[in-house]
Amino acid sequence: MTSYLELTDVNKTFGDFTALDGVNLSVEKGEFVTFLGPSGSGKTTTLMIIAGFEKATRGDVMIEGRSISALAPHERNIGIVFQNYALFPHKTAADNVYFPLQMRGVGRTEGLKKAEEMLGLVGLKGFSHRYPKELSGGQQQRVALARALVFEPSLLLLDEPLGALDKNLREQMQIEIKRIQRSLGVTTIFVTHDQSEAMSMSDRIVVFEKGEIQQAATPLDIYHKPQTRFVANFVGESNLVPATIVDGTKGVARTQALGDCDYQPAAPLDAGRPVSLLIRPEHIKLSRQPIDGRKNVSMHVDTIVNYGDNALVIGNVGDQQMRVRVLGRDVVVIRENEDCTISWPSEAVFVIPEGKGA
Ligand code: ATP
DSSP states (O other), X not given: OOOSEEEEEEEEEETTEEEEEEEEEEEOTTOEEEEEOSTTSSHHHHHHHHHTSSOXXXXXXXXXXXXXXXXXXXXXXXXXXXXXXXXXXXSOHHHHHHHHHHHTTOOHHHHHHHHHHHHHHTTOTTOTTOOGGGSOHHHHHHHHHHHHHXXXXXXXXXXXXXXXXXXXXXXXXXXHHHHHHHHHTOOEEEEESOHHHHHHHOSEEEEEETTEEXXXXXXXXXXXXXXXXXXXXXXXXXXXXXXXXXXXXXXXXXXXXXXXXXXXXXXXOOTTOEEEEEEOGGGOEEESSOOTTSEEEEEEEEXXXXXXXXXEEEXXXXXXXXEEEEETTGGGGOOTTOEEEEEEOGGGEEEEEOSTTO
């Protein structure tokens, strides 16, 4: 079965610079997919190719099995919201939202009625007669969202739409956008470089790096089962320890700093295979004494960063730096420049293959 939106082998070069290199992606109808990645990794370029503002050097974009690559942006029936609200300053909120309907030949009375309904859906009932300059940043962004949705697009593209908002408003808008997206069931692609935004909003996250997709998976799989070191580092905090497989069936890997570590094997790996062991800081326990049934090692504590409800403890086990996240109260057992025991169960170790065949 074909997916709702499909990108096949999309490449984009600017001169001799390769901005996108073989991007393949399938998006299901109604899905909320987030493009996450560092600046310059190709998120916006991919979005612009879907929207039709950029042309792929190679590859194809299809909606419901039909190529849209030859269509102009306005023929694609796609709603777009950018970071800068780009509202018409001389039009009221209602007229801004009516605009795409007007372009599609919808009469003013019917169009304004639809615009009012859409403004209600985005929480702006009673604001129809205001001009953009009479609206706050968050309200302007809601108008932009209403304008992108009013013509019932087949796809909604959001490019860092919350980037200009302060933290509280940003969180409020994240919840709002998710609510509206669910209620309309519109297939949505959201671009951000904010990992917590990606984690909290998405059905699926697509991690970009250097013009390639590193991994496309649910937020929980991206966090707990990153397929590459890059994803493990980019999403959440991580301890990544170089190791080689000793026994790929039982799940034993050898590290220089931590000795042999048990893990729960998911895929069979050959003995001698180079890997990285991912151990998330919140899965490590810090104590005065070793704890039975866990891997225990002694750590010298360098730095404790207190955040109130939790603290980050940074220390060294031999040459290996380790980061441990502890709840505020647990941190009283340890001081900087002391030694302590850190421990974890084998389930906390996730193995990322390295080198050939990774
Ligand atoms: P950001 O989070 O900073 O917006 P991004 O992941 O969206 O980054 P893109 O805007 O897709 O990244 O850019 C990918 C690469 O392509 C970057 O190195 C960028 O400099 C380059 N690029 C984008 N547009 C052009 C252009 N018109 N001409 C030349 N290079 C471009």
